[in-house]
Amino acid sequence: MRVFGIRLPAMSSLILWGMIWEIVGRSGLTFFVPPLSEVLVTLYSVLGTPAFQKALMETAYAFFMGVLFSVAIGIPTGILMGKNRLIDELLLPWVNIFLSAPLTALVPVLMVLFGFGMKSIVITTTLFAIWIIILNSRAGVLQINRSLVEMARCFGASPLAAFTKVYFWAALPEILGGVRIGVIRAVKGVIIGQLLISIVGFGALFELYSNNFLMAHFWAVLIVLFGMAFTISEFLAYLERRISYYAAKR
Amino acid sequence: MDMSPTRKNVVEASGFKVENAVSTRKISKNYGPVEALRNLSLDFPKGQLTSLLGPSGCGKTTLLKIIAGLLEPTSGEVEVNGRAVTGPGPDRAFVFQDFALLPWASVLRNVAFGLELRGVAKSEREAVAEKYIRDVGLAGFEKNYPHELSGGMRQRVGLARALAVDSEVLLMDEPFSAVDEQTRRKFQEDLLNLVQTENKTFIFVTHSIEEAVYVSDQIAILLPRPSRVSEIIRPAGFRSKGAENIRRDLEYLDIVDRIWASLRTYVE
Ligand SMILES: Nc1ncnc2c1ncn2[C@@H]1O[C@H](COP(=O)(O)OP(=O)(O)OP(=O)(O)O)[C@@H](O)[C@H]1O
Ligand SMILES: [Mg+2]
Numbered sequence: 001m002r003v004f005g006i007r008l009p010a011m012s013s014l015i016l017w018g019m020i021w022e023i024v025g026r027s028g029l030t031f032f033v034p035p036l037s038e039v040l041v042t043l044y045s046v047l048g049t050p051a052f053q054k055a056l057m058e059t060a061y062a063f064f065m066g067v068l069f070s071v072a073i074g075i076p077t078g079i080l081m082g083k084n085r086l087i088d089e090l091l092l093p094w095v096n097i098f099l100s101a102p103l104t105a106l107v108p109v110l111m112v113l114f115g116f117g118m119k120s121i122v123i124t125t126t127l128f129a130i131w132i133i134i135l136n137s138r139a140g141v142l143q144i145n146r147s148l149v150e151m152a153r154c155f156g157a158s159p160l161a162a163f164t165k166v167y168f169w170a171a172l173p174e175i176l177g178g179v180r181i182g183v184i185r186a187v188k189g190v191i192i193g194q195l196l197i198s199i200v201g202f203g204a205l206f207e208l209y210s211n212n213f214l215m216a217h218f219w220a221v222l223i224v225l226f227g228m229a230f231t232i233s234e235f236l237a238y239l240e241r242r243i244s245y246y247a248a249k250r
Numbered sequence: 251m252d253m254s255p256t257r258k259n260v261v262e263a264s265g266f267k268v269e270n271a272v273s274t275r276k277i278s279k280n281y282g283p284v285e286a287l288r289n290l291s292l293d294f295p296k297g298q299l300t301s302l303l304g305p306s307g308c309g310k311t312t313l314l315k316i317i318a319g320l321l322e323p324t325s326g327e328v329e330v331n332g333r334a335v336t337g338p339g340p341d342r343a344f345v346f347q348d349f350a351l352l353p354w355a356s357v358l359r360n361v362a363f364g365l366e367l368r369g370v371a372k373s374e375r376e377a378v379a380e381k382y383i384r385d386v387g388l389a390g391f392e393k394n395y396p397h398e399l400s401g402g403m404r405q406r407v408g409l410a411r412a413l414a415v416d417s418e419v420l421l422m423d424e425p426f427s428a429v430d431e432q433t434r435r436k437f438q439e440d441l442l443n444l445v446q447t448e449n450k451t452f453i454f455v456t457h458s459i460e461e462a463v464y465v466s467d468q469i470a471i472l473l474p475r476p477s478r479v480s481e482i483i484r485p486a487g488f489r490s491k492g493a494e495n496i497r498r499d500l501e502y503l504d505i506v507d508r509i510w511a512s513l514r515t516y517v518e
Contacts, residue, residue: 147350150320153337154344155364155415165367169354243354 034216043220051205052221058201062118063190066125070182074130075175078137079167088138099131103189107196118200121193128189129182136178140171173243180236187229271296271419271451272317277326278476279312286312288476290326294419294468299445299452301462303509304472305516310455311347313477314421317453318344330419340368343412347423347455349404351396351411357383358392360407364415375414382410386440402429413444419451426461434461441465459509463502471509474516481512 018036025035046052081088081095107124114120148170152162168175194203202221209218272294279287286309294300302310315321317328319338328335330342343364351360358379359366365375383392386406396404405428412420426434442465445452456462462469463485471481488499496502 145348145350147346147348148352150315151344151346151350152367154318154320154342155367155411156338156340157367161367165363166352169352172354 031213032215034219039216039219039223042216043223046217046220047224051208055201055205055221056224058118059190059194062121062125062193062201063186065122066129066190067183067186069122069126070129070133070186071179073126074133074178074182075137075168078134078175078178079141079163079171081134082138082141082171083167091134092138095131095134098127099135103127104192104196107193111197116197116199120197121190121200124193125186125189128192129186132185133175133178133182136181137171137175140174140178141167143174144170173240176236176240176243180233180240183236184229184233187225187232191225268295268298270294271331272453273329274313274317275327275329277313277316277323277328279309279316279321280324285476287316287323288478290472290478292470292479292482294451294453296451297445297449298467299441299454299465300468300470301454301456301466302470302472303456303459303462303513304477305474305513306457308472308474309477310472311423313472314344314423314453314455317419318342318421320344340415341417342419342421343415343417345408345412345420345422345425347425347427349396349408349428351404351407353396355395356392357388357394357396357399357407360396361410361414364411368415378414379410382414383407385413386410402433405429413448417450419453422452422454424455424457426456438465459506459513460497463505463509464496469505469509471512483509 021033021036025033025038077091081091103124106127107120110120110123110127114123144167148166149162152166157166191202194201195206197203202225205221206218209215209221270293274290274292277287277290278285290309290313292300302313304310312321316323317330317335319328319335319342330339352363355363358376361383362370362375362379365378370378380392383389386409388403388406388410391399391403396407399407405425409422409425412422426437429437438461441452441454444450445465445467454462454465467484467489469483469485470479471483472478473480483505485501485505487501488496491499
């Protein structure tokens, strides 16, 4: 974007929104919105506290475990569904149901089944992320050029070799697209899980802050979470762009 | 003209009985209600190039894929070197009409891919691949990716990959369709050399009558669906006259005319 002939760097509109936030905060309109500067100062002080670091570690752990399970289970399942009619018929209805289901409602059930701890949060995260990864991997495999499949057969590829040397790579652009959306959903899953279970990670922290009306702390942690989710999603979008050179030419 | 090509008998001018590398017996293929091939029998002599020529949609690709073992015939049998075909095998290699290259792999890896699938060690298969990349005139492009090549160059990568596995039978589905006329002529000459130097059996699908007559030892003309062999033509006289002279040869021009006469009835 250009203003008065000067090129503005990307996302410079954020500065404008930050200024509005600051003004609203200083006007004292509501205790709910403290000035941005106060939030940033709090953010800086909060970052070093053991409570925050513990929450961060726990969240990161739950998040990565959830993403790991969704990717490790989701991609092979999706590829299998794309390659095998029977498995596809069996699983596709369930994948579609869970993809659109309000998973938040399931969290209390998970708590009963798996306890009030980390396990339930990891499973919640996985449940949020896995379905779109399965569905995209399946779609990726279904669009593989038929000649590539025939080529693999013709040159004597074993099923495993065809899987690892052809199908996976041919479906990779769609798979990565699914992983990116899955990861964004995993961020939601890990936070919702923690909020509902609320004795570990940021759930506990939010509970603490809101009970004590520490709004600046609340916003500070929120900014950190938003920033992390955005960074992860941008990184995956970058990976996607790097392989898009062949996506159009398969 | 007394040298009208012999029909249906696979006897060379010298009188030797030629062995068949591939023979199809009474092949029928139905796609649901569509009858693509009906009772098609055809022999492919060893070490020779046979072209399949016929109107679009008559089942040439279908026949090639049945020979490759990629498609199952509804009835009938394919034999390669006397053994019945049940699936793809290392004795046959396929050159795909749409190249079927791995877009994420370099030219070198693509050409070596058939050997990679057979478990040949990396240094060994890359040495073989490099040789065939040179043979098809792509030296210097080993590190490039398919999307960086022109259509004709990609087609040559597909050809080199099929040559690199050193199969006895090469199945080529319109392998020169994506190149301009000049390159096409160059490829046809290369192909003639290849038939002479590599002791392989070539089965070649084309839409071009001139191309078929130019490169083939035997031309099978297929009828429209359901497809059978209507005629087998074996150009005999001009093969020895050298690549440059063939196109001016009387027999060559005669055969081209004859094929056109029998095919034109199928063109509205
Ligand atoms: N998978 C399929 N399902 C149904 N019908 C098919 C299928 N593949 C081919 N056919 C039909 O079989 C017939 C022969 O097809 P084929 O591709 O073998 O023709 P072709 O001779 O190679 O044509 P062209 O010269 O245009 O490439 C066509 O009429 C086509 O409609
Ligand atoms: Mg065809």
